[in-house]
Amino acid sequence: GVEVCLEKPLKDTDGGTKLDLPAGKSTIQGEEALSFLRNRHGLKNESDLDRIGMQQKFVASMLRRLKEDTLSSPSKMLDVADAATKSLTVDQGIGSASKLLTLARELGKIDLKNITLMTLPVVDNPDEPTPVTVVPNPEKAPQVFSMLQDDVSFTEVKKQQKKAKDKQAALLNGPRAEASAVQVDVRNGGGPQGAAGETVAWLQSSAGVSRSANQGNAPAKVARTRLVYAPAQADQARELADLMGLPAAALKPSAKAGGEGPMTLTLGPDFKKAGVPVATPRKVDVPQSRADEKMCKG
Template sequence: MDAHSRGRADEIDPADQWVLNPQTGNYELRLDHSAGQPQTPSRPRRSSTATAADSADTGHGAAAGHGTATEAPVPGQRRRRVSEGGGQQPPASRRKRKQGASRKKKVLLWTGGTMAFVLVGGATGAYMLYKKLDSNIDAVDVGNAAVETPGMDGPLNILVIGNDVRTGEGNESYGNKTNVTGHADTTFLIHIAEDRTNATAVSIPRDLKIEIPDCPTKQPDGSTKVIPGSVGRTKFNESFGVNGRDPGCTMRTITEMSGIGINHFMMVDFNAVKTLSAAVGGVKVCLTKPIRDTQYSKLNLDAGEHRIQGEDALAFLRNRHGLGNESDLDRIKMQQQFLASMMRQLKEDTLDSPTQLLDVANAATDALTVDKGIGSALKLTSLAKEIGKVDLKNISFMTVPVVDNPDEPPNKRATVVLDQTKAPQVFSMIQNDVSFTEVKKKEKDAKNAKTQAQAKLLQGPRAEAVDVRVDVYNGSGIQGAAQSTINWLQNDMGVSRSTNKSNAPEKAAKTTLTYAPNQADQARKLADMMGLPATALKPGTQDAGEREPMTLVLGADFKGAGAPVKGPTKAPDVDKVEADKKVCAE
């Protein structure tokens, strides 16, 4: 694993980048250069218009090695107050800040986000802590396996990978001692809605049979080596650690399986579970019946509620014996209960204890391996603030719909395969940013208003097919997608003025159609043909020339030429639980 780039102006004290907002009583990160401006200005969005690429349409998106997002400008510095005697006064106490509703909303989806609270501490202490936290983090360059985002705008898809590596103190007795890299254990695909009203955490079973694609990986010397994919279907846990596969291979596997572009990954191992659970003072869990597993996980708990940490916490997450069918799916339910409880614990207890909060931040950063896009304390802080906007009751935990593997005999079934009816519906809802929970009326009304405004883009006259001009770029990851779309448009739909522009500069999570105001009738016609949702339409502000084409970028939601891109608006019948609910493992 490569050490991450620090990317920080050393002459700037990071603690001085936080200032008190007198209107809210909270400390905020200042993004301007003025010493007198207390509020954080908004960040302009980057244009989503695709540009031409020189590479051939191979279906692999842009070439590996995208640059990371540009850092925000260095903020202006806070002036120190001077006493009447000419000396400097100590900074005002920050412990009595306003306890408003905004703080209650700062809930963390995983413990890495605690730095959002840590970095608003005392000036000198925060600087030393920042350096410590920053040096804790391991960052990996996964190339174009990660779909880049303009800052932290828009919907976010984060893959939280459980690594079952057995190295580290106290882990010698857990399975394969020779496994020094680990494999992908149960993994969470976490979707954060664009409006931050809801989030979805989908568990991917380690024993899911799936095809693993070819995977370009960065080598220590800077070169790229392509790791061959699996021959046929194999267990999902082999998407990491086998044959040199890195976390980017796990990201590519999920994208290949779901059509969902992944923005970032976080990876945690056995040691992370032990240290993080201890740092928060233990995590509350509940059992409907006692568990006595003396042979495998060594979990020994009575029925009822318990507060567990360290080895007990790890045993709780690893255990599947004495539960339901004693399967990986039963274990996943325990893991979901544990994570939801940890989130409540952070909100209710840990955030009120500065000492405990520091312990959590240190343990979290020390335990995390992330992609370079979030490979610093400040970048993780920025991500944490976005996650913290989501209310616990609107965070859904579920397992990707699966069925028993039909290729295995009934009495020896050890693996599962995707439910081909329900799983695509779940993936499509995530692709189209549809919530699995009912959000508050005010939030829902605001989202509906935005949806209605977007829907108006599809209202109005349509051009004739022969008058539609469009350049098609492939950002889907499907080989030959642009050419197959061109063939369909020209031969079946009569759009003769369509052109294959090869690969998009980078992979796209969603299909988009960018057009000028005077091309709106063409955009509506093409949207009708392709079944594009209103959210795929991206109108510009300046009229185009008479022969200027629109720009269509095929995204990860592209299912094939002629297949509608629109997704479902209602969740399929799947088991799910919200993060604010206290449930007991059965």
């Protein structure tokens, strides 16, 4: 069973399994738990998003129960793994009770405070006169995706803070060239239309990078914005990274020697516009359900 907590009674007689839970703590399992997870009646706006929030709290509570009660007992773990393989269709990599046990042991090493669940930030669909659907929040959703892509912890784990001092991040350490000495060709590899030209105009007029040139569209699209440079141009790369707010992950040292020619900056889909940093945020203001937080505070 999994403990849930309700601010007010929850009653649903529409489904096949009747749901009738009081306010406060309840321990649910089986068909009742399934009905609870499917239900959205009596929840704020009675929307799918409200239901998702309750499902996340349930999963967080279930993980806490597994961690505190089940993972320490080999027999209980085997029962859960056996039930899971009979109830779920899973990848062959974890398609047996023994493999699920191995996964469970790994889960047991994770601190509950470092397990968090969240919903992609959304806003009402602006294309609908009366919004009935939602679309990704144009400001916060890209931040969430960026943090996921760069493996930035949403729970500010100390190990993650230490990880930031890795070899890639070290590329930003060192002297900077003067902006007037920076040579760079700018290409658009998936950014907004006209981004290369607008970026060059901004670099020349606002950032002092007079030796920048617009090279139009890149031969192929890139997944993320990147700056390719020769080892001898590292000081120029760091200066341009500062000016444009490029993350360490965007810096790509090339094997070519010398560095007489310009660097190549290819703008990707993570690029919004000149003057807006591309660097991944370290945190984002999005509601989360954490496995170490009990639904009932008492």
